Amino acid sequence: MNQPLDLTVMMYHYVRDPGDAAEAGSGIPGMSVHAFEAQLDTLSRQHTFITWSDLQLALSENKPLSSSACLLTFDDGICDHYINVFKILRDRNLSGLFFVLDRFEDRGLILGHKIHFLLAKLGLPGLRGAVWEKLNSAQRDQFKQAEKRYQRQYPGTSIDSRINLLKAMLQRDLSIEVNPLLSDLFEMHVGSENETARSYYLNLEQIREMRAGGMHFGGHSHNHPWFDWIDSDTRRAEVKASAEWLQQFDSGPWAFAYPYGGLSDDSAHILERHAFVAAFTTKTQLTHSDPYSIGRLDGEEMAQESQGYA
Numbered sequence: 001m002n003q004p005l006d007l008t009v010m011m012y013h014y015v016r017d018p019g020d021a022a023e024a025g026s027g028i029p030g031m032s033v034h035a036f037e038a039q040l041d042t043l044s045r046q047h048t049f050i051t052w053s054d055l056q057l058a059l060s061e062n063k064p065l066s067s068s069a070c071l072l073t074f075d076d077g078i079c080d081h082y083i084n085v086f087k088i089l090r091d092r093n094l095s096g097l098f099f100v101l102d103r104f105e106d107r108g109l110i111l112g113h114k115i116h117f118l119l120a121k122l123g124l125p126g127l128r129g130a131v132w133e134k135l136n137s138a139q140r141d142q143f144k145q146a147e148k149r150y151q152r153q154y155p156g157t158s159i160d161s162r163i164n165l166l167k168a169m170l171q172r173d174l175s176i177e178v179n180p181l182l183s184d185l186f187e188m189h190v191g192s193e194n195e196t197a198r199s200y201y202l203n204l205e206q207i208r209e210m211r212a213g214g215m216h217f218g219g220h221s222h223n224h225p226w227f228d229w230i231d232s233d234t235r236r237a238e239v240k241a242s243a244e245w246l247q248q249f250d251s252g253p254w255a256f257a258y259p260y261g262g263l264s265d266d267s268a269h270i271l272e273r274h275a276f277v278a279a280f281t282t283k284t285q286l287t288h289s290d291p292y293s294i295g296r297l298d299g300e301e302m303a304q305e306s307q308g309y310a
């Protein structure tokens with residue numbers, strides 16, 4: 001990269017309406033289809049949309065991007081992207097970059113998604129209580145210590161902050177211990193985890209159809225861990241798994257999105273070795289000087305803020 005790149009990158013997760021095929025009665029909220037389309041309208045007035053191929057050429061050959069360039073990205077490879085997003089982008093002749101998890105059949109849900117389903121079913125105190133019940137005394141000590149530590153970051157002054165506190169503990173400190181416990185709770189309160197996962201994540205057929213419709217795909221790891229929480233060997237395994245998954249339908253070079261935006265010093269090196277030429281964070285940033293640390297704006301958050309002011 002010769003000089004910093006000016007680029008607005010939008011990041012999206014769930015795009016769904018209550019009761020539609022993507023939400024499927026789960027109760028998991030997301031950005032509404034209407035809000036998503038309205039945001040595309042606004043963005044199209046302010047920006048020129050580019051594709052992953054445009055960005056890749058800008059990075060590899062220093063080909064300039066259009067002024068006010070904007071790239072649309074979507075994380076987690078969830079069914080919302082096939083059911084709701086793909087059609088909207090295709091109708092507008094736009095392309096998106098979709099970061100998918102490598103999810104082979106019967107691998108179930110990643111920890112973070114189990115939490116989404118269980119939070120929707122049990123609520124925050126319900127989920128916290130159900131997890132606590134299942135922990136042994138050593139794990140309860142670990143839980144209490146982690147809770148104390150994260151309280152500085154998430155003081156619990158809002159429901160979001162309390163949810164983020166529980167998520168941080170479960171997705172970092174206690175991730176190994178609670179992953180199987182959450183699977184048990186999922187079977188008890190929601191249903192078959194594997195069956196849910198099969199319709200929840202994009203399958204290869206849907207990915208191929210989306211690719212034929214002009215969409216691009218990138219990696220997002222296998223287990224969706226915080227990269228600053230796991231060790232270097234695990235990071236390598238996560239990136240390698242992503243590369244192997246993508247190879248099935250795309251020869252690269254690829255982009256990567258760090259799970260939860262978590263960063264580590266060796267990530268760029270590991271990614272580079274596996275044919276990833278760019279990586280996206282969750283840092284709010286519009287000028288980027290490192291291709292392995294491209295910031296993004298959260299579309300859903302922006303829509304909520306503009307609604308609040310309306």
Ligand SMILES: [Zn+2]
Pocket residue numbers: 075076220224259260
């Ligand atoms: Zn993710």
